[in-house]
Amino acid sequence: MKLLMLGGGVFLGRALAREALSKGWELTCLTRGHQKPGPVEGVAWVQGDRHRAEDLRPLASQDWDAIVDTCAYRPADLEAALDLLGERCGAYLLVSTISVYQEPMSPRGTEESPLLPPVDPHAELAEHYGALKAMCEDMVQEELEDRALVVRPGLIVGPEDPSERFAWWVRELDACAREGRSPRWPDAGQQPVQWLDVRDLASFCLHVLEEGAEGAVHVAGPDPALPLMEVWQRMAACLAPGLDPIVQSAEQWRKAGIRPWSECPLWLPEHSHNTFDLDTRSARDAGWIQRSLEETTLDTLAWVREAAPAGRGQGLSQLAARLDSCGS
Numbered sequence: 001m002k003l004l005m006l007g008g009g010v011f012l013g014r015a016l017a018r019e020a021l022s023k024g025w026e027l028t029c030l031t032r033g034h035q036k037p038g039p040v041e042g043v044a045w046v047q048g049d050r051h052r053a054e055d056l057r058p059l060a061s062q063d064w065d066a067i068v069d070t071c072a073y074r075p076a077d078l079e080a081a082l083d084l085l086g087e088r089c090g091a092y093l094l095v096s097t098i099s100v101y102q103e104p105m106s107p108r109g110t111e112e113s114p115l116l117p118p119v120d121p122h123a124e125l126a127e128h129y130g131a132l133k134a135m136c137e138d139m140v141q142e143e144l145e146d147r148a149l150v151v152r153p154g155l156i157v158g159p160e161d162p163s164e165r166f167a168w169w170v171r172e173l174d175a176c177a178r179e180g181r182s183p184r185w186p187d188a189g190q191q192p193v194q195w196l197d198v199r200d201l202a203s204f205c206l207h208v209l210e211e212g213a214e215g216a217v218h219v220a221g222p223d224p225a226l227p228l229m230e231v232w233q234r235m236a237a238c239l240a241p242g243l244d245p246i247v248q249s250a251e252q253w254r255k256a257g258i259r260p261w262s263e264c265p266l267w268l269p270e271h272s273h274n275t276f277d278l279d280t281r282s283a284r285d286a287g288w289i290q291r292s293l294e295e296t297t298l299d300t301l302a303w304v305r306e307a308a309p310a311g312r313g314q315g316l317s318q319l320a321a322r323l324d325s326c327g328s
């Protein structure tokens with residue numbers, strides 16, 4: 001396969017690149033060279049900006065079996081690519097997100113669940129991420145019809161994740177083990193959670209491309225979803241064995257000013273519970289396989305120890321400070 005990736009210099013893009021190279025595919029990645037670490041060794045790297053027609057034109061002089069687009073966040077990101085490369089590719093895989101669904105979702109949501117309505121294409125990305133992604137999906141599907149393939153990941157975790165939503169807990173539990181301190185978490189009740197290892201997502205994306213799939217599919221994680229409390233227990237058993245966890249009331253954490261999700265990764269606000277308990281039949285039928293939570297946890301730990309600079313992620317340093325005010 002001759003593959004072009006728009007993106008490829010961070011997290012998912014790098015996992016996709018490694019997977020493509022391991023299959024012996026010929027891979028070219030287009031990035032501007034701003035973000036580190038950048039494309040993996042072994043790919044053909046073209047430095048350029050996807051918004052600039054002059055940067056895309058050299059890529060439009062050849063045919064591609066497939067294009068994988070990891071970095072389209074709003075319709076304007078797609079204009080030049082579809083215009084210049086749309087006719088030159090056998091398939092176009094857009095990496096979208098489960099944030100395209102309207103919340104609160106019905107239980108066991110499928111790909112047919114209602115999507116967010118369109119917004120001003122120049123709307124603030126942080127606030128309208130899901131709606132803008134849904135607009136990107138529409139654009140790719142309208143333009144490329146049965147050559148369009150939309151993959152909607154849920155929470156992507158694993159090595160090299162710059163958001164550290166999962167890695168924060170890995171760091172915290174590892175610190176507990178080193179310091180002999182009991183891990184703490186809030187009582188999340190029956191809150192479900194689904195997650196996917198970035199390497200399994202990469203493998204799935206290339207598999208569905210090989211199979212010539214079309215349409216939209218979400219890839220969410222274990223199905224049925226696991227209770228978050230069980231996930232924390234299993235991660236603690238893996239990283240901090242022998243230390244009895246302390247479960248504190250959710251109220252206590254809220255009083256300490258710790259908000260679910262944005263300040264306490266994996267802990268979800270009530271209105272998002274169904275979004276992390278999706279029906280994943282379509283993905284499983286299409287070949288989705290997920291490695292164990294323990295493998296993802298240990299490999300994330302190895303990355304955290306070896307390569308990750310401490311203290312990155314979304315407001316997590318505040319959480320560490322506020323945890324102390326929760327008492328034990």
Ligand SMILES: NC(=O)c1ccc[n+]([C@@H]2O[C@H](COP(=O)([O-])OP(=O)(O)OC[C@H]3O[C@@H](n4cnc5c(N)ncnc54)[C@H](OP(=O)(O)O)[C@@H]3O)[C@@H](O)[C@H]2O)c1
Pocket residue numbers: 006007008009010011012013014030031032033034035036038048049050051069070071072095096097098152153154155156157163
């Ligand atoms: N993380 C999650 O849990 C999650 C969940 C659901 C969906 N997703 C989706 O998964 C994808 C994540 O992909 P990713 O991890 O590879 O990160 P990404 O942030 O989407 O892609 C970043 C890559 O794209 C390149 N890039 C950005 N703007 C560019 C431009 N104008 N021209 C050329 N290259 C450009 C960047 O390099 P330069 O800056 O150097 O150009 C970098 O290599 C996203 O589409 C996201 O919406 C993520």
